[in-house]
Amino acid sequence: MIQTRNLTRHFGDVRAVEGLDLDVGAGELVALLGPNGAGKSTTLRMLTTLIAPTSGTARVAGHDVVTDRAAVRRSIGYIGQGNGAGHTQRGRDELVTQGRAYGMSRAAARSRAAELIESLDLGPVADRRVSTLSGGQRRRLDIAMGLIHAPRLLFLDEPSTGLDPQNRANLQEHIRALRERHATTVVLTTHYLDEADSMAERVIVVDHGRVIADAPPARLKAALGDRVTLGFASAPEAASAVALVGGVLDGTRVSVPAEDGPALVPALLRDLDLAGVKVASAAVSQPTLDDVFLSLTGRSLREGVTA
Numbered sequence: 001m002i003q004t005r006n007l008t009r010h011f012g013d014v015r016a017v018e019g020l021d022l023d024v025g026a027g028e029l030v031a032l033l034g035p036n037g038a039g040k041s042t043t044l045r046m047l048t049t050l051i052a053p054t055s056g057t058a059r060v061a062g063h064d065v066v067t068d069r070a071a072v073r074r075s076i077g078y079i080g081q082g083n084g085a086g087h088t089q090r091g092r093d094e095l096v097t098q099g100r101a102y103g104m105s106r107a108a109a110r111s112r113a114a115e116l117i118e119s120l121d122l123g124p125v126a127d128r129r130v131s132t133l134s135g136g137q138r139r140r141l142d143i144a145m146g147l148i149h150a151p152r153l154l155f156l157d158e159p160s161t162g163l164d165p166q167n168r169a170n171l172q173e174h175i176r177a178l179r180e181r182h183a184t185t186v187v188l189t190t191h192y193l194d195e196a197d198s199m200a201e202r203v204i205v206v207d208h209g210r211v212i213a214d215a216p217p218a219r220l221k222a223a224l225g226d227r228v229t230l231g232f233a234s235a236p237e238a239a240s241a242v243a244l245v246g247g248v249l250d251g252t253r254v255s256v257p258a259e260d261g262p263a264l265v266p267a268l269l270r271d272l273d274l275a276g277v278k279v280a281s282a283a284v285s286q287p288t289l290d291d292v293f294l295s296l297t298g299r300s301l302r303e304g305v306t307a
Ligand SMILES: Nc1ncnc2c1ncn2[C@@H]1O[C@H](COP(=O)(O)OP(=O)(O)OP(=O)(O)O)[C@@H](O)[C@H]1O
Pocket: 011, 014, 015, 016, 017, 034, 035, 036, 037, 038, 039, 040, 041, 042, 043, 191
């Protein structure tokens, strides 16, 4: 459904996307995960023909994003960050207008709108003015707008940014259900780790415009084994612990990979005690996607996340 080869986009000196090779098959639900500025939106904007690549190629639904933009656009739905439905119309009318803009007959647009209103649980609010909808309802309406022409492929740029946890969970549920019902391929970007972890069959981790990992979330995490997280009273103490026992420094915490976490703790505590480094806390955990990111880049995915 998507193939990119060496896809690159520079903005002046900024290398937003650098040599991206991506293959997404029909029916997959893929999350592009990365910190702010990693190049996720730029990737989506190239795949949806909103901006042209600096170099490299991308085919979406069998069409080239540069030479066949109209065909790409007909095949996809795109819901960008914070864009979406206008404010003065009623939700249902917005959907029909959008369907008409895609060349659908009024009857076809109406019937598709009704189907999406039901799928996305918008029935009680579909005939209200868009300006009166809550953030979560508005976001679901945006998604219905992106799906009105029954695209085979849906791009969602940070669908749950700005939503409270309850609305976020609700939206995730709707995206899952939609996919089952309409067999749509979904590519979404997120910097919510739990969202990528729970929703996506495949997580593509990007950093500085490059893919640094691409696998099902469970496999990415299993590859790391257990983690022993040691807490220290100060960052310098944590740094001396890293010098002694290895691991990755994250503020006043040190995360040490271990095949068998519980078995490693006594040895770590003994070594640090002998060296006079005081451990404030120790915990064993299964890795998260943030640990995956940390182990790949030495930085936490949570750093610099603004939303
Ligand atoms: N139109 C533009 N002009 C100049 N630089 C840009 C432009 N669009 C994006 N960039 C830069 O390209 C880099 C990648 O941005 P992009 O928006 O793709 O990141 P992102 O991973 O989507 O981040 P976020 O999670 O914040 O949305 C950033 O350094 C950004 O400042």
